[in-house]
Amino acid sequence: MKELPDYFVQVPEAFALVEEGVYRCSGVLTREQIKFLDTLNLQTVLILSVEGPSRAFTQYIKTKPIHRIHLGMTRWQSNLGWKPVSEELIKEGLECILNKANHPLLIVCSSGVRETGTLVGCLRKLQHWNFNSIVYEYRSFAGGKGKYAQELFIELFDVDLVTLPKQLPEWFVEEKRMWEKEQRERFAELHGSVKI
Secondary structure: OOOOOOOOOOOOOEEEEEEEOEEEOOOOOOOEEEEHHHHHOOOEEEEEEOOOOHHHHHHHHOOOOOOOHHHHHHHHOOOOOOOOOOOOHHHHHHHHHHHHOOOOOEEEOOOHHHHHHHHHHHHHHHHOOOOOHHHHHHHHHHHHHHHHHHHHHHHOOOOHHOOOOOOOOOOHHHHHHHHHHHHHHHHHHHOOOOOO
């Protein structure tokens, strides 16, 4: 393959903005895709798969002041039954994402779909997204690699397991405030003029 000029930058596979300061992509990156990461000014890379990112990506992380959290290595379990990932991996991943001190943060796994898609789906559940919207987003990234077990895991994941960090990002605080306001209004609507 022909070498590309140094000024050429390529967006990584499965790359997307999840929320302000939170990104996702595949952990297998080319040199040109790694250059794109410089534009994000990353503080943290959250690795969800057991295997680490590509050698080039690992070298890149070592040359930058980026905190590397490899949850896939510490939270992997061999016997999960039907579950595609462990609840501990998702719980700790969500707590990492919701800690504003870790932002800007990049979530990666080997495919950019399996563990990452499950984690983002559980984040959406924590954000009170409609389940159809969660599945739509998951399938948009998964394409033919999507698994029903991952969608079921997202649906059954208990968001009460997550301990919210003290330093929450503004987007999460605002969504939480709007959700609580909506719930109060629905309650008032159902119960008439009862004081809330």
